[in-house]
Amino acid sequence: xxxxxxxxxxxxxxxxxxxxxxxxxxxxxxxxxxxxxxxxxxxxxxxxxxxxxxxxxxxxxxxxxxxxxxxxxxxxxxxxxxxxxxxxxxxxxxxxxxxxxxxxxxxxxxxxxxxxxxxxxxxxxxxxxxxxxxxxxxxxxxxxxxxxxxxxxxxxxxxxxxxxxxxxxxxxxxxxxxxxxxxxxxxxxxxxxxxxxxxxxxxxxxxxxxxxxxxxxxxxxxxxxxxxxxxxxxxxxxxxxxxxxxxxxxxxxxxxxxxxxxxxxxxxxxxxxxxxxxxxxxxxxxxxxxxxxxxxxxxxxxxxxxxxxxxxxxxxxxxxxxxxxxxxxxxxxxxxxxxxxxxxxxxxxxxxxxxxxxxxxxxxxxxxxxxxxxxxxxxxxxxxxxxxxxxxxxxxxxxxxxxxxxxxxxxxxxxxxxxxxxxxxxxxxxxxxxxxxxxxxxxxxxxxxxxxxxxxxxxxxxxxxxxxxxxxxxxxxxxxxxxxxxxx
DNA sequence: GAGTGTG
DNA sequence: CACACTCAACGCCGG
DNA sequence: CCGGCG
Numbered sequence: 231x232x233x234x235x236x237x238x239x240x241x242x243x244x245x246x247x248x249x250x251x252x253x254x255x256x257x258x259x260x261x262x263x264x265x266x267x268x269x270x271x272x273x274x275x276x277x278x279x280x281x282x283x284x285x286x287x288x289x290x291x292x293x294x295x296x297x298x299x300x301x302x303x304x305x306x307x308x309x310x311x312x313x314x315x316x317x318x319x320x321x322x323x324x325x326x327x328x329x330x331x332x333x334x335x336x337x338x339x340x341x342x343x344x345x346x347x348x349x350x351x352x353x354x355x356x357x358x359x360x361x362x363x364x365x366x367x368x369x370x371x372x373x374x375x376x377x378x379x380x381x382x383x384x385x386x387x388x389x390x391x392x393x394x395x396x397x398x399x400x401x402x403x404x405x406x407x408x409x410x411x412x413x414x415x416x417x418x419x420x421x422x423x424x425x426x427x428x429x430x431x432x433x434x435x436x437x438x439x440x441x442x443x444x445x446x447x448x449x450x451x452x453x454x455x456x457x458x459x460x461x462x463x464x465x466x467x468x469x470x471x472x473x474x475x476x477x478x479x480x481x482x483x484x485x486x487x488x489x490x491x492x493x494x495x496x497x498x499x500x501x502x503x504x505x506x507x508x509x510x511x512x513x514x515x516x517x518x519x520x521x522x523x524x525x526x527x528x529x530x531x532x533x534x535x536x537x538x539x540x541x542x543x544x545x546x547x548x549x550x551x552x553x554x555x556x557x558x559x560x561x562x563x564x565x566x567x568x569x570x571x572x573x574x575x576x577x578x579x580x581x582x583x584x585x586x587x588x589x590x591x592x593x594x595x596x597x598x599x600x601x602x603x604x605x606x607x608x609x610x611x612x613x614x615x616x617x618x619x620x621x622x623x624x625x626x627x628x629x630x631x632x633x634x635x636x637x638x639x640x641x642x643x644x645x646x647x648x649x650x651x652x653x654x655x656x657x658x659x660x661x662x663x664x665x666x667x668x669x670x671x672x673x674x675x676x677x678x679x680x681x682x683x684x685x686x687x688x689x690x691x692x693x694x695x696x697x698x699x700x701x702x703x704x705x706x707x708x709x710x711x712x713x714x715x716x717x718x
Numbered sequence: 719g720a721g722t723g724t725g
Numbered sequence: 726c727a728c729a730c731t732c733a734a735c736g737c738c739g740g
Numbered sequence: 741c742c743g744g745c746g
Contacts, residue, residue, distance in 0.1 A: 434719080472734080477719045488734050493721080506735095523719055523733095529746095549746085625745060626739075637746080644735065646746085 237411055241377040241394055249349060250373045250380060253391035253412050254332045255312040256304035257427045260402075261331065262338075263289050263297045270303070270331075272427070276496055278303070281321055282329050288364035289331075294339055299356065300402065301333035301370060303427075311388055314425060322429035333360060334370040334393075337402055350397040377413070385415035428495030431519035440479045440524065443657045446681060448524065451653065454681045455521045459514045461693045462528075462651045466517065470501065470508045470531035470538075472646050477524040480655040487525065495519060501535045503643065510535065526653045527583075529646035532602070537595065538643040542702055544591040544602040545640050545647055546609060547582075551622075553632025557672045558620045562634055563587050565613045567667060573708035575605075578695050581676035583654035583662040588647065590695075594702040599641045605705050606638035608712040650695045653681060663687070664695035 241248055259278065262269045268286045270278045279286050282303070289297075305320045305327065307313035312332070320326040336356040337344050344352045353372070360369045373380055373392070381392050395410040414421045436449035455462070473487040489507050490500040498519060499510040511517050511528070532541040546566050550559045563579060566589050570577045578590045593602060613636060614621040622633040639645070648654070648662045659681035665674070679687065 438719095475719080475733080485732095486734050491720095491733070547746085624739095627744090639737070639746085642736065645737080646735095 234413055234417065238378055238381070238413060241411070241413075245377060247397055248377075248394045249353065249397055250375075250377060251334060251370045251393045251395075252312070252332075252373070252384070252389055253393045253414075253421050254302035254304050254334075254370065255314045255390050256302035256317055256332065257314070257425070258300070258302050258423060259331070260298065260300050261285075261289060261333075263292070263295055265295050266290055272496070274496055278427070281324075284327070285329060285331055285366055288366045292359065292363055292367070294359055296338055296340065297359070298336065298338035299331075299333045299359075300335040300337070301331045303329055304332050305329050309388075318427060318429070321427055328366055330366045330368055332368055332370045335402070345401045348398045348400060349395055381413055381415055389415060390419075391415050391421040426495065426497035426515070428497055430515055431495065431522055433518075433522050438479075438524075440476060440526065441657065441659050442479055442481060444659060446659055448522070450681060451526060451659075452518060452521050454653065454659075454684070455517060456514075457685050458651045458688065459517055461688060462649065463512070463514065463517065464699050465530060465649050465651075465695075466511050466528070468512070468534045468536060469510075470503070470533075470535060470644070470646075471511050471649070472529040473509065473511070473520050473523070473525035474527040474529065474655075475523055475525045476655060480526070484655065486529070487520075487523075491523070503535075503538060508644075526655055528649045528652045530649040531644060531646055532640060533599075533643055539598055540593075540595060541597060541599055541602040541640065542593050542595070543647070543698060544593055544597075544605045544705065545638075546589040546606050547635075547637035547647070548587040548589070549582075549625075549635040549637055550585045551630055551632040551634055554620065554634045558617075559585070559587060559634060560670060560672050560674065562613060562617065562621055562636065563589060563670050565616060566609060567670070569609050569612055573705075573711065575703060575705065575708055576697055577667075578664060578697050579667060579670050580650055580662055580664040580695060581660075581674075581679060582648055583652065583660045583676070583679075584656060585676070587670070587676075588662075590647075590698055591705070592698050592700055592702040594704050597705060599643070601705060601709060603638065603641045604709055605712070606640060608709075610636040610638040650693075650698075651684070664693065666691070666694055 259270050259272050268289045304312040305316040307316045320329050336352050339355055357369055360367055391412050391414045393412050399409045412421045433452050438448045476484045490498050490509050497515045500507040501510055511520055532543050548562055575591050580588050582588055614623050621636050622630045625635050650664050652662045654660050660677055661679045661684050663679035
């Protein structure tokens with residue numbers, strides 16, 4: 231907000247150097263036309279031409295080709311204002327409409343590449359091109375006057391904001407986003423440019439049975455995730471996720487979806503890692519769309535996309551063997567907890583949803599994978615030394631001999647952990663459920679937390695894993711103590 | 719689960 | 726129209 | 741380089 235005030239002051243001072251326009255409440259697209267071939271493409275590369283045939287026809291009717299313009303797809307609501315919701319209605323149902331393109335820039339006109347010309351000159355060309363165009367292609371007019379006064383007038387008529395671009399700026403705005411500013415008319419509500427346009431997910435094959443012994447259907451699974459979405463989504467925000475899918479139910483083939491599916495709606499997001507696209511499910515729509523793809527289990531990265539090499543959890547994964555009794559699993563968990571307490575480290579236990587338990591330490595920003603790994607390995611090896619007959623640090627069956635595998639392996643970005651509130655592929659539809667430490671006793675029954683029972687538990691105890699979303703703690707002191715007192 | 723291709 | 730087919734992961738570790 | 745593992 232203060233930043234906004236400073237910007238307005240600067241814009242008022244330098245107002246001759248800027249062009250002001252509406253922040254159109256629509257969806258930003260680039261339109262490229264070569265003869266009769268017209269593409270309407272959003273920033274994420276999605277092609278919307280088939281969705282808006284009338285606009286394609288209007289673009290084809292222009293006398294100019296080739297042509298590359300940029301602008302916003304817009305639809306008007308009942309009161310005549312551009313409205314994103316109205317636009318979304320047009321996408322799911324072509325009866326609504328019309329949709330217009332509010333063009334604000336042009337880069338290619340016939341043989342002319344305007345990339346090296348200043349915005350002011352490009353807009354002059356744009357005005358000429360659009361002068362005789364269909365009414366569905368309109369110029370985003372520049373607005374004159376004092377920016378502060380403009381903002382006030384826009385606020386009064388319910389427009390969301392004002393865009394300022396330097397008259398002299400070169401090249402496509404998309405390639406230099408810092409060259410333009412957007413001022414919101416509502417200080418509480420910054421203008422968002424990344425809203426998705428795809429129609430909301432619908433549930434297909436509602437009656438398909440995914441848990442055969444329980445008769446639980448896709449509709450049941452969707453209803454479950456819809457209910458837990460408010461507590462689950464904070465763990466998905468800005469965190470890579472791997473969706474494990476069972477299109478024919480838990481007895482049949484499964485696979486792990488690491489990437490955004492090619493034809494997913496645009497609210498299913500991705501991020502780049504190591505030159506690959508990886509999956510992000512950051513809102514309710516995206517989560518439920520993926521659930522409709524028969525995703526039952528969600529595995530989360532241990533780090534955020536903004537800092538993939540800095541885990542925000544250190545993890546001890548208690549994976550019981552065939553020879554492990556439940557009381558032993560509990561004992562190991564409590565030993566892990568006691569060690570962490572001695573090190574002044576908080577921890578959150580959760581069921582894996584199967585036979586195991588996860589213990590997580592929320593980490594402050596700035597830790598690398600190696601430190602998280604080091605903490606987990608130190609704790610694991612101390613526990614293994616206390617109970618060598620019960621605990622094993624290796625996953626190898628030969629060495630393990632049925633003992634509990636205390637997994638401390640977490641040394642790279644992309645390694646995942648079953649997220650809190652994820653369903654598992656076992657009869658009863660169990661859920662990986664965050665616990666209070668005083669629930670971690672031999673009487674704990676992880677099978678009691680299921681698709682059917684979790685809503686009531688959430689009402690009663692809330693989200694016990696919340697500390698994992700907090701600021702986290704530093705483990706530097708703990709690591710120092712551990713390396714002083716013992717071998718790794 | 720969904721899109722594409724084939725008889 | 727029905728059916729067949731195809732596609733949808735990654736990286737560690739130890740051997 | 742492979743298979744096992746999660």
